[in-house]
Amino acid sequence: MARITMRQAITDALREEMLRDENVFIMGEEVGVWGGTYAVTRGFYDEFGPQRVKDTPIAEMVIGGAAVGAAMNGLRPVAEFMTINFAFLALDAIVNHAAKVHYMFGGQFKCPVVFRAPGGGGRQLGATHSHTPDVIFAHFPGLKVVSPATPYDAKGLLKSAIRSDDPVLFIEHATLYQVRGEVPEEEYLIPIGVSDVKRTGSDVTIVAYAQGLQVALEATNELAKEGIEAEVVDLRSLRPLDMGPAITSFKKTFKAVIVEEGYRSFGIGAEVAARLQEEAFDYMDAPIKRVAQMEVPLPYSRELEQSALINKDRVIAAVKEIL
Amino acid sequence: MEKATLLDWYRQMVQIRRFEQKCAELYQLGKIGGFLHLYIGQEAVAVGSIAARQENDHIITAYRDHGHALAVGADMRRVMAEMLGKVTGVSKGKGGSMHLADVNKRFWGGYAIVGGHLPLAAGIALAEQYKGTDAAVLCYFGDGATNIGYFHESLNLAGVWKLPVLWICENNQYGMGTAVDRASAVPRIIDKATAYGMKGKQVNGMDVVEVYQATQKALKAIRSGKGPQFLEMITYRYEGHSMGDPLRYRTKDEVEKWRADDPIGILERRLLQEHNATQDELEAIDQAVEQEIAEAVKFAEESPLPSPEELFTDIYVEA
Numbered sequence: 001m002a003r004i005t006m007r008q009a010i011t012d013a014l015r016e017e018m019l020r021d022e023n024v025f026i027m028g029e030e031v032g033v034w035g036g037t038y039a040v041t042r043g044f045y046d047e048f049g050p051q052r053v054k055d056t057p058i059a060e061m062v063i064g065g066a067a068v069g070a071a072m073n074g075l076r077p078v079a080e081f082m083t084i085n086f087a088f089l090a091l092d093a094i095v096n097h098a099a100k101v102h103y104m105f106g107g108q109f110k111c112p113v114v115f116r117a118p119g120g121g122g123r124q125l126g127a128t129h130s131h132t133p134d135v136i137f138a139h140f141p142g143l144k145v146v147s148p149a150t151p152y153d154a155k156g157l158l159k160s161a162i163r164s165d166d167p168v169l170f171i172e173h174a175t176l177y178q179v180r181g182e183v184p185e186e187e188y189l190i191p192i193g194v195s196d197v198k199r200t201g202s203d204v205t206i207v208a209y210a211q212g213l214q215v216a217l218e219a220t221n222e223l224a225k226e227g228i229e230a231e232v233v234d235l236r237s238l239r240p241l242d243m244g245p246a247i248t249s250f251k252k253t254f255k256a257v258i259v260e261e262g263y264r265s266f267g268i269g270a271e272v273a274a275r276l277q278e279e280a281f282d283y284m285d286a287p288i289k290r291v292a293q294m295e296v297p298l299p300y301s302r303e304l305e306q307s308a309l310i311n312k313d314r315v316i317a318a319v320k321e322i323l
Numbered sequence: 324m325e326k327a328t329l330l331d332w333y334r335q336m337v338q339i340r341r342f343e344q345k346c347a348e349l350y351q352l353g354k355i356g357g358f359l360h361l362y363i364g365q366e367a368v369a370v371g372s373i374a375a376r377q378e379n380d381h382i383i384t385a386y387r388d389h390g391h392a393l394a395v396g397a398d399m400r401r402v403m404a405e406m407l408g409k410v411t412g413v414s415k416g417k418g419g420s421m422h423l424a425d426v427n428k429r430f431w432g433g434y435a436i437v438g439g440h441l442p443l444a445a446g447i448a449l450a451e452q453y454k455g456t457d458a459a460v461l462c463y464f465g466d467g468a469t470n471i472g473y474f475h476e477s478l479n480l481a482g483v484w485k486l487p488v489l490w491i492c493e494n495n496q497y498g499m500g501t502a503v504d505r506a507s508a509v510p511r512i513i514d515k516a517t518a519y520g521m522k523g524k525q526v527n528g529m530d531v532v533e534v535y536q537a538t539q540k541a542l543k544a545i546r547s548g549k550g551p552q553f554l555e556m557i558t559y560r561y562e563g564h565s566m567g568d569p570l571r572y573r574t575k576d577e578v579e580k581w582r583a584d585d586p587i588g589i590l591e592r593r594l595l596q597e598h599n600a601t602q603d604e605l606e607a608i609d610q611a612v613e614q615e616i617a618e619a620v621k622f623a624e625e626s627p628l629p630s631p632e633e634l635f636t637d638i639y640v641e642a
Contacts, residue, residue: 025453051453057483062442062476069446072431073381075453077446096436097443106415107637108426141638165640 001184007177009151010116011040013158014078016187018048021076024162027054028063028080028116037082038118038177060086064093064115068167071113072101076162084119084171085131098167099142112165114158120173120211120261121309127297130305132262134210135271137169138238144192145238147171149213151181153236156190164192173211173261193240197249201229204319205249207272208259209235212291212310216259219315230319238268246272247279254285257318261310264292286322291315324532326598332374332531333594334608336366336587338615339390342399345616346389346406346420350566355406357419358435362390364561367586368493369394369463371534372556375542376461381429381451383444384463386421387493387560388433391463397425399615400622409626416629417637437498438464438473441490445477448486448551459487459545461538467498469512478519481551488551489541490516493528495560500572516553528556529586532593558586 018024032055035042045053067079081087121130138145148154161168208216220230233246258269269290294308349355369390384391405412424432434440444462451458504510513523526537541552559581594600
């Protein structure tokens with residue numbers, strides 16, 4: 001198996017799906033001639049041409065809405081928001097249209113659109129370009145929200161997203177593009193809405209996803225040196241949210257820490273903790289801990305920004321607090 | 324124009340008006356809930372323009388959508404059932420007045436976020452361009468929608484990509500209660516279209532024949548590769564923005580002035596004076612429409628409500 005970056009895995013998934021289905025096309029800002037601002041679609045414009053790799057104006061409302069319309073009328077658009085921060089401008093197209101047209105017209109239309117959006121903090125981009133707003137989108141039924149942490153998951157999930165008849169928001173944490181992992185040559189799919197155990201252990205359950213998962217895994221390596229074996233569950237999809245593996249693990253370890261890059265208030269951790277106590281109250285031996293971003297707009301200055309973000313030390317501290 | 328065609332348009336316009344008058348009545352009785360936006364006064368726009376479409380053209384509109392639904396030929400019984408929230412409704416009772424649609428008629432529905440469907444129209448048109456068909460999209464919206472970002476981004480994209488969209492602004496003089504010149508920096512809506520490479524044309528939206536001809540011409544231009552086109556239909560809504568509108572923003576005289584130029588009245592005069600139609604002929608149509616509406620109400624009233632399980636269907640295609 002080849003060890004490739006998550007960026008390459010996403011590129012490969014897009015390319016394979018475009019070769020498989022001529023109704024799959026890409027639209028977004030600088031996806032074509034430029035090759036994608038994160039270089040995910042480099043070479044696509046030459047390979048597939050301007051008809052299938054469409055550069056748009058910098059106009060997120062119509063990127064979002066036109067992708068919805070094209071999807072309703074039989075195409076499979078992969079619409080890229082240059083960053084998820086700009087998807088705020090398309091919130092109406094995503095929430096009021098992509099996520100609603102199937103239901104509100106009684107099932108007459110379907111909307112097989114994929115919105116791709118890099119996001120996340122930690123790159124000194126300042127307050128408006130550093131959001132991890134995944135939970136905002138995951139709030140709404142009708143939309144599927146996926147955010148992978150590994151190259152293997154990214155490729156298999158993106159292919160499933162493109163083939164899905166439902167609208168999918170595919171969030172790529174930008175600091176993960178360089179993460180390498182094993183990806184098989186042969187084709188495979190990973191179903192949306194299935195969590196995955198990334199590390200087994202019996203002392204504590206860590207529930208995480210995306211960049212939070214990588215932070216959690218770093219923490220577990222250090223914890224292991226002290227003889228603490230954590231089990232790590234990767235949610236992979238936020239909606240539908242598969243709580244099965246997390247609950248099973250919690251029933252074994254009786255303790256849980258939830259790690260997410262977004263804000264703590266009203267966050268993924270709040271949701272997962274609530275569900276754990278609803279489903280496994282009798283197994284709870286300690287308060288469920290949340291490791292999340294400080295409740296501040298992210299600043300530019302490097303040290304200051306890092307101090308607001310999650311890191312392995314915070315995860316380790318949270319684990320030790322409840323052991 | 325053929326007399327038979329005009330008679331058919333007359334029937335459609337009367338149908339829309341009587342249907343909506345019945346809806347207002349049912350709303351007062353509490354049988355229709357939510358918002359109800361009446362199209363009365365604007366009937367010539369939907370009927371004349373939709374008559375000009377070819378079979379594979381698409382229709383999409385805003386929340387004032389009853390007229391478009393009936394003009395595309397949606398089953399009136401199922402439209403009325405939707406108004407009453409019944410499972411036999413066009414959207415299974417999940418959409419209501421503002422979300423009528425009929426996939427078989429290529430009617431993509433009514434949308435309730437002002438301007439929200441304009442990019443959808445661009446996307447529907449993009450799909451046709453991508454597939455290489457000659458189909459166009461007729462996208463309807465009010466004057467109020469021309470002030471929102473969606474309008475400008477959508478017209479710009481359509482202009483850049485030469486999308487086969489016919490933008491049809493139904494300028495009924497008010498966005499809710501705010502007159503056009505109090506909300507739009509330019510009072511002539513077509514001036515906005517020029518910024519995006521579309522010349523645009525103002526049309527008397529009270530005259531169904533003018534609407535038809537202008538639409539036909541615009542669709543021909545789109546199909547001959549001239550890119551998106553823009554029509555501003557000058558029209559007027561007789562009723563309030565929605566039920567319960569106190570109508571403080573306009574005078575009764577103003578409404579009466581527009582009513583004197585009633586779209587059904589104009590067509591009626593033309594039929595009687597230029598096409599030898601008789602009063603009896605028109606009355607027979609009126610009666611047939613009354614009958615049709617009575618049957619639609621009966622169908623809707625007797626239809627079952629959605630079952631409790633319907634709450635959870637159609638959220639996703641794949642569970």
